[in-house]
Amino acid sequence: MKNKIAEVIEASTTQFTAQCYELYELPPLGSLVKTGDIYGIVAHAETTSIEPNRKPIARGKDEASEEAIYQENPQLLKLLRSDFEAVVVGYREGDRLYHYLPPSPARIHAFVYLCVNEEVREFSQSFGFLNILINARLPVPSDELIAAALRQISQAHEDGRKFLVAAGKELAVLLSGQYEQLKSILGRLR
Numbered sequence: 001m002k003n004k005i006a007e008v009i010e011a012s013t014t015q016f017t018a019q020c021y022e023l024y025e026l027p028p029l030g031s032l033v034k035t036g037d038i039y040g041i042v043a044h045a046e047t048t049s050i051e052p053n054r055k056p057i058a059r060g061k062d063e064a065s066e067e068a069i070y071q072e073n074p075q076l077l078k079l080l081r082s083d084f085e086a087v088v089v090g091y092r093e094g095d096r097l098y099h100y101l102p103p104s105p106a107r108i109h110a111f112v113y114l115c116v117n118e119e120v121r122e123f124s125q126s127f128g129f130l131n132i133l134i135n136a137r138l139p140v141p142s143d144e145l146i147a148a149a150l151r152q153i154s155q156a157h158e159d160g161r162k163f164l165v166a167a168g169k170e171l172a173v174l175l176s177g178q179y180e181q182l183k184s185i186l187g188r189l190r
Contacts, residue, residue, distance in 0.1 A: 006084070006112040008035055011105040013088065014136065016040060018112040020082040023047065029140070030148030032115040032123060033086055035106045037093065039115070039123060040086025041149045044139035047082045056080065086112075087136050087145075089129035099128025120156035124163070127170040134174060143181060146171075147188030164189050 005027060006018035016035065020026055026045040027033060033040050049056055056079075060069045070076055091102035115123070123129075133146050150167050154160035168186055175182040 003113040003116060004111050005033075005114050008106045008108055008110045008112060009083070011108060011110075013101050013105050015043070015085055015087050016106045016112075017083055017085050020084070023077055023080055023082050026082050026084055027114050028148070028152060030145060030150070030152040032120050032149075032153065033112050034115055034119070035110045035112045037091050038088055038102050038106050039090045039092075039129075040088050041129070041133065041145065043085050043087045043136075043145050045082070045084040047080055050079055050081050085139060087133060087138065089132050090123065097123065097126075099126050100132070117156040120153055124153045124156070127167060130167070130170060131174060143184040143188065147185050150185075150189055 004021075005025065006020045008016050009019045010017040016038070018033075018035070024047060026047075027042050029042055029045065031042045033042060056076075059073055059076075060066065063069050063072065088101055088106075090097060090099045092098070129149075130146065133149065134142060136142065138145055150164060154163045154167075157163040168189070171182055171185060175185075
């Protein structure tokens with residue numbers, strides 16, 4: 001339960017959007033998350049007003065700190081929200097883990113959990129998710145997301161460098177005709 005961070009508020013077969021329970025408590029870009037039996041990679045995050053056509057206004061001119069703004073305006077915690085989008089990269093059915101799109105989208109109001117290291121290691125035993133990230137329509141440049149995901153996932157492995165080398169070899173195959181993109185991703189893995 002301690003890894004429960006958000007709730008699905010929009011979903012399709014290729015991605016889902018989740019609203020965090022705590023303002024500014026967003027998972028890092030590239031993190032592996034799950035909702036039900038569906039896995040996703042965090043591809044975009046934002047904090048906005050709960051009202052789509054109403055932007056927050058500056059309130060700190062006479063305040064000494066950012067914390068003071070929230071102390072003087074406690075309603076802000078109810079008027080703002082932190083959301084993130086995740087690209088669906090796989091799902092579990094029984095004991096089997098698949099690295100392709102599930103037959104149906106995540107459920108609205110389903111809980112979203114940040115995957116623990118054991119789950120991340122199990123999921124990353126196959127690099128099938130890389131092809132989804134390469135071909136997905138993303139709100140961020142795919143090079144940035146792929147590199148961020150590999151950096152995040154490598155932290156769950158005992159030998160993160162070994163994982164990154166294996167991932168680099170897989171990317172070399174997947175991007176064999178796209179040297180500049182491969183170079184861009186590998187350059188961000190340091």
